[in-house]
Amino acid sequence: MFERRQPIPIGEAVQKIMQYQLSGETEYINIEESFGRFLSKDLVATCDVPHFDRAPYDGFAVRAIDTQDASQANPVEFEVIDHIGAGMVSNMTVTENQAVRIMTGAIMPEGTDAVVMFEVAKTYEKDGKPFMAIKRSFKKGDNVSFRGEDAKEGEVLVKKGTLINPGIQAMLATFGYKDVPAAKKPIVGLFATGTELLDVGDPLVPGKIRNSNSHMIAAQIERVGGIVHYFGKLPDEFDTCFEAVKNAVNKVDLLITTGGVSVGDFDYLPEIYEKLGAEVLFNKVAMRPGSVTTVASHNGKLLFGLSGNPSACYVGFELFARPILRRMLFSEKPHLRKEQAILEVDFLKANPFTRFVRSSVFIENGRLKVTPSGLDKSNIIMSLAGANSLTILPGGTRGFAAGTEVDVLLLEDQFGSEWPW
Numbered sequence: 274m275f276e277r278r279q280p281i282p283i284g285e286a287v288q289k290i291m292q293y294q295l296s297g298e299t300e301y302i303n304i305e306e307s308f309g310r311f312l313s314k315d316l317v318a319t320c321d322v323p324h325f326d327r328a329p330y331d332g333f334a335v336r337a338i339d340t341q342d343a344s345q346a347n348p349v350e351f352e353v354i355d356h357i358g359a360g361m362v363s364n365m366t367v368t369e370n371q372a373v374r375i376m377t378g379a380i381m382p383e384g385t386d387a388v389v390m391f392e393v394a395k396t397y398e399k400d401g402k403p404f405m406a407i408k409r410s411f412k413k414g415d416n417v418s419f420r421g422e423d424a425k426e427g428e429v430l431v432k433k434g435t436l437i438n439p440g441i442q443a444m445l446a447t448f449g450y451k452d453v454p455a456a457k458k459p460i461v462g463l464f465a466t467g468t469e470l471l472d473v474g475d476p477l478v479p480g481k482i483r484n485s486n487s488h489m490i491a492a493q494i495e496r497v498g499g500i501v502h503y504f505g506k507l508p509d510e511f512d513t514c515f516e517a518v519k520n521a522v523n524k525v526d527l528l529i530t531t532g533g534v535s536v537g538d539f540d541y542l543p544e545i546y547e548k549l550g551a552e553v554l555f556n557k558v559a560m561r562p563g564s565v566t567t568v569a570s571h572n573g574k575l576l577f578g579l580s581g582n583p584s585a586c587y588v589g590f591e592l593f594a595r596p597i598l599r600r601m602l603f604s605e606k607p608h609l610r611k612e613q614a615i616l617e618v619d620f621l622k623a624n625p626f627t628r629f630v631r632s633s634v635f636i637e638n639g640r641l642k643v644t645p646s647g648l649d650k651s652n653i654i655m656s657l658a659g660a661n662s663l664t665i666l667p668g669g670t671r672g673f674a675a676g677t678e679v680d681v682l683l684l685e686d687q688f689g690s691e692w693p694w
């Protein structure tokens with residue numbers, strides 16, 4: 274029997290999902306493997322950096338007080354009593370008019386409080402002993418890199434949930450994090466449903482198409498930070514699909530299917546959820562594409578029934594599956610980052626529902642601009658390639674003229690947002 278569905282607002286649908294406090298887990302991984310992972314604990318400075326006062330230049334470590342009378346007319350002379358490079362420690366204590374020849378990175382010798390760069394010192398020997406003279410004065414602290422100037426012990430430097438980038442790798446190493454607390458990657462199960470589906474290597478035959486959704490979503494899952502567990506494709510047969518879904522749920526943290534969620538005669542996902550005894554959170558959302566996106570919960574797991582239509586599937590994943598996965602990766606801003614951009618071209622389709630247009634944002638003269646990345650229909654694949662954003666065009670409108678300021682969700686930005694709608 275044909276079932277008429279009641280669409281719910283997008284924000285409500287997202288909230289219904291986010292109410293499931295799926296918590297992330299920590300695993301300690303070797304720093305060598307941590308690039309591109311998410312921190313599961315705040316990164317705290319375990320020591321001051323640097324942890325000793327040091328020279329930032331090659332030159333001479335001196336006592337500033339001994340330089341105060343130096344001028345063009347009155348060079349001041351220093352006896353050079355030691356010579357150290359980075360990693361070496363002088364055991365001399367510098368007293369009046371003495372200096373230590375010091376290289377960048379070396380610890381400041383006892384008694385010294387300023388560094389004279391080679392460029393401003395004249396070096397010579399007297400009675401076989403090294404000396405240097407300067408014609409200007411220095412203040413205490415001149416050319417010294419102080420203990421703790423980079424970071425202070427105990428400081429929280431990076432929040433949990435942050436993607437580990439090369440700079441964070443440097444921090445982790447600096448603070449001795451041989452083992453890095455990282456968010457365990459959520460395992461996302463994936464089925465593509467559809468009797469029409471061929472594998473990538475199969476030749477085309479009438480009525481059948483190659484399964485592109487599972488390859489697309491696999492990449493989306495990885496982009497978000499999860500691990501894909503692809504269970505394969507399923508024909509539109511109730512019993513086969515029911516058994517497959519039932520067996521898969523317990524093997525993964527979250528299960529995604531594509532196709533078979535609408536009201537067609539071979540769309541079995543709604544009945545599968547019913548037979549499983551799953552609680553359907555929603556089965557229609559006031560949006561385009563992806564209106565048929567259905568999400569259910571079963572045994573504490575979320576089941577995402579994404580549309581079979583490629584663009585609808587793509588958008589459904591980004592709006593509904595991404596945030597809960599990012600939450601499992603400890604993110605405090607798990608949603609797509611929202612920004613404003615200027616619409617570059619007219620978009621004249623009337624919008625009964627809020628529309629998420631696959632689009633391409635770019636910066637021109639310091640302004641964020643956006644243009645659709647191709648045809649805007651939910652069965653379209655090609656517009657996805659150039660999409661780095663989704664333009665949000667609110668429902669109940671008759672289209673938008675070029676030059677209008679619109680909201681965009683950035684697909685490849687790691688900053689995220691707390692709650693964009």
Ligand SMILES: Nc1nc2c(c(=O)[nH]1)N[C@H]1C(S)=C(S)[C@@H](COP(=O)(O)OP(=O)(O)OC[C@H]3O[C@@H](n4cnc5c(N)ncnc54)[C@H](O)[C@@H]3O)O[C@H]1N2
Nearest residue numbers: 465467484485486487532533534535540580581582585651
């Ligand atoms: N009477 C109605 N018909 C439809 C409605 C509706 O409200 N009333 N909604 C339409 C909308 S909107 C969408 S979106 C689709 C959603 O359909 P399903 O999610 O049930 O998906 P399927 O029927 O299985 O497939 C739809 C379409 O996508 C192709 N497909 C499926 N899987 C893949 C894949 N893995 N790779 C590439 N392409 C795939 C499939 O061949 C179909 O062409 O329903 C509308 N109908």
Ligand code: MOO
Nearest residue numbers: 562563564585651
């Ligand atoms: O769910 Mo359909 O994708 O609205 O276009």
Ligand SMILES: [Mg+2]
Nearest residue numbers: 533535537540
């Ligand atoms: Mg269908």
